[in-house]
Amino acid sequence: MQKYISYLRxxxxxxxxxxxxxxxxxEAVRNYLQAVGxxxxxxxxxxxxxxxxxxxxxxxxxxxxxxxxxxxxxAKLDRLARNVAFVSALMETGVEFRAVDAPxxxxxxxxxxxxxxxxxxxxxxxxxxxxxAAAKARGVRLGANGHRLAMAxxxxxxxxxxALRQPxxxxxxxxxxxxxxxxxxxxxxxxxxxxxxxxxxxxxxxLLRRLGLRTAAMSI
Numbered sequence: 001m002q003k004y005i006s007y008l009r010x011x012x013x014x015x016x017x018x019x020x021x022x023x024x025x026x027e028a029v030r031n032y033l034q035a036v037g038x039x040x041x042x043x044x045x046x047x048x049x050x051x052x053x054x055x056x057x058x059x060x061x062x063x064x065x066x067x068x069x070x071x072x073x074x075a076k077l078d079r080l081a082r083n084v085a086f087v088s089a090l091m092e093t094g095v096e097f098r099a100v101d102a103p104x105x106x107x108x109x110x111x112x113x114x115x116x117x118x119x120x121x122x123x124x125x126x127x128x129x130x131x132x133a134a135a136k137a138r139g140v141r142l143g144a145n146g147h148r149l150a151m152a153x154x155x156x157x158x159x160x161x162x163a164l165r166q167p168x169x170x171x172x173x174x175x176x177x178x179x180x181x182x183x184x185x186x187x188x189x190x191x192x193x194x195x196x197x198x199x200x201x202x203x204x205x206x207l208l209r210r211l212g213l214r215t216a217a218m219s220i
Contacts, residue, residue: 001037001038001039002037002038002039002070002071003038003039003041003068003069003070003071004029004033004038004039004040004041004070004071004072004073004098005040005041005042005043005044005061005064005065005068005070005071005072005073006026006029006040006042006043006044006072006073006074006075007044007046007057007058007061007072007073007074008022008025008026008029008043008044008045008046008074008075009025009045009046009047009048009055009057009058009074010022010045010046010047011047011048011156011159011160011163021163022045023190024075024189024190024191025074025075025076026043026075027190028075028076028100028101029073029074029075029100031100032073032100032103033073036103038071040073041068041070042061042064042068042070044057044058044060044061044064045057046058062090062093062095065095065096065097066093066094066095071095071096071097071098072095072096072097072098073097073098073100074097074098074099074100075099075100075101076099076100076101076163076166077099077101077102077105077110077114087110087111087114088111091110101166120162120165120211123212124158124161124162124210124211124212125158127212128158156194157194157210158210160194161207161210161211162211164186164191164207165211165213167186167189167191168182168186168207168208168211168213169213171185171186171189178201179201179202179204179205180201182199182204183198183199183200183201183203183204184199186199186204187199
């Protein structure tokens with residue numbers, strides 16, 4: 001029987017303490033194992049940004065996979081990283097890994113998915129910087145601390161939005177075409193907002209704009 005070690009990651013300490021995001025990942029892993037079989041022997045949880053490469057828990061997870069001859073299992077590819085070089089380095093360790101959201105992806109496809117995610121992160125970062133520059137041009141005074149806080153807030157919002165990109169697209173592919181329908185679908189799938197509340201059409205619209213996505217009909 002194939003042995004698995006799951007690696008679950010959230011981006012903020014707040015999410016780590018509240019369990020927001022972790023339970024959804026855990027449920028995805030659970031459903032995958034029920035479908036394909038196998039034994040989950042360990043679960044590792046890390047609270048760290050996806051842009052950070054030196055992640056102690058991930059390193060430990062890989063070492064445990066080697067020792068137990070187990071496969072590393074993640075709910076989503078972006079829980080590993082949104083950096084092509086990082087994914088390449090992981091592949092070179094020789095540890096087999098599987099992303100539940102792309103279970104049949106070969107190494108070539110994993111590189112493509114990671115490259116797309118990295119490019120998307122770059123675009124969102126550029127839009128964030130442009131928005132701050134526009135605010136400054138309008139006379140908004142951020143100040144040193146204000147600027148750092150604004151950047152930290154934007155970065156956290158971007159991180160959260162990118163983590164929801166795949167569930168959002170899945171909801172739209174499932175037939176959710178209006179803001180209300182998407183909100184209902186995200187709530188039904190157990191994805192809370194960044195504040196831990198239920199989705200509303202206005203919150204969905206902000207999420208779509210942050211990701212640069214549109215629905216077929218942007219109505220409520």
